[in-house]
Amino acid sequence: MNEKPTKEQILGIIAKYGKAKEQLLAILLDIQEVSGSNCVTEEWAQLVAKELDLPLSKVFDVLTFYAMFSIKPRGKYVIEICNSAPCYVSKSEEVAKIFQDILGIKMGETTPDGLFTLLYTSCIGACDQGPVAKIGDKVYGFLNKEKITGIINEYREVVSCQK
């Protein structure tokens, strides 16, 4: 259902960064973004390793070190709820509960239709708007039940329009 990128697309991303080893993080983030499943598969990790002339283990070292990467498929939209102390005291756990109730999944899980994954994240630098969540690069602040319902509906609509 979620489109997989072509090999050419991946090579294009690597070329955009001039095949530079120090751009590994940027390359992997871009690949993850177009992956359709919010992860970097072994297939693409191998391709990156080959193109940048790095051992595969180095690529996996990076993929498993940084929190933004996943090597396992996730939902099309990863919802990350900030759970660091400033948001926690602004009731981030209530926000997490609302998301879980609406989506019918627990934290760490993905909805059966493959649309949403729910995760906690460390501070995303929007503590003045807490409680906050991030979906892709977009940050949603001052969350409450009404807003969360709106956000979920918005993403569902985008998807049904794409069909």
Next chain:
Amino acid sequence: MSKIVKLISANCGKIRPDSVEDYLNFGGYAALKKAFNMEPMQIIEEVKKAKLLGRGGAAYPAGSKWEQLYEIEESPKYIVCNADEGEPGTFKDKLLMEQDPLRVIEGMTIAGYVFNSHDGYIYIRGEYRDLQKVFQAAIDNAKKEGFLGENILNTGFSYNIHIMTGAGAYVCGENSALLNSIEGKAGRPRIKPPHLAEVGLFLKPTLVNNVESFANIPTIVTEGGEKYLSYGTADSGGTKLICLSGHIKNRGVFEVPFGVTLRDIIYDPELGGGMAEGKKLKFFHLGGQSGPCSSPEQLDTVYCCRAMRNAGLSVGSGAVVVLDESVCIIDYLKKVTEFFIHESCGKCVPCREGNKQLYLILDKLSKGEATENDLALMKRLSRVMAKSSFCGLGQAASTALDSCLKHFSSEFEAHLNKQCPAGVCFTKKESGE
């Protein structure tokens, strides 16, 4: 003394962030032009006179750092701007990069000129990917107008700035881990010495400063070090961007001169404006998760690096998280410790295992299962972690705990007796770990 002084946030919200024209209209690039007519060492002297203390958390004197790098002869040298901003409760570098990126660029360019460096790197955390685009646009426009790139303003000096992205790792804010990450590796800290001024990025001499530190450089160059110093206190020059969050009325970023009091910060109507929901102030957490917590008795402490240190507090990143009486100290510390467990890079035992053990004891406290022995163990563990962790993350992970043990020992005692003064523990079911 006025409680708000706008030196480095003056343009924020007033100019188009990527517009060189707007920036020039607001006095931008006057400092770079002036700098080109100064000797590098003269500029360093001004930074020293300004008593600019690093704004990334450690408050290290920028002038001394610059002088040390200047004395090293090897080249090339690299300029690195730390925009990892991972300390929970901190969002001031974001403001500068989002609303006045050219000021940061100008500061980095002056540094480039001082060290005859041709490449500057700004490492922006992955969570700020949107902002990376704004910053790139500002770089591109500066280049078009001749303020970056080859032969800047016909001086013969060439300098470029490269944006590097993070991908979610708090430890990468530690300066040596930052350099590893810029090199495209996992961001585990390096052993020091050698210092980064000697062996830094790509093993070359390197300057690492925080976004806000660089943003201050143009002001110091235009106004002079002495004038800059006079905005603050005798030991902490200038102003500080503070980030207010938690149970405070006015959340957000504010620029204050060093020398205001903590009371001003929290209660002044132009700053924090007091508590959000009319509840009582219980404590506030300063400088990020790795900083100490402060009790209301310390409200009259002067906000400057020395006075804060003397009071056992710290300016740190500028985070001020305000907590009201509904918060339980133990429950709060569990959250803090959870953060460090998650962010520990796992390289050394005291941090990797220590934080987990601290959490277990805090958890026991919150369930009324802890004993005096546990408390003693916790204190010892905290000492061991502070003394033997490999990098600043583990060394500072128990700072908040230590400060709470000092100011709120009765609350720890109460939990030993299965009582939670805030009514948080023993009543709610754990919502899963």
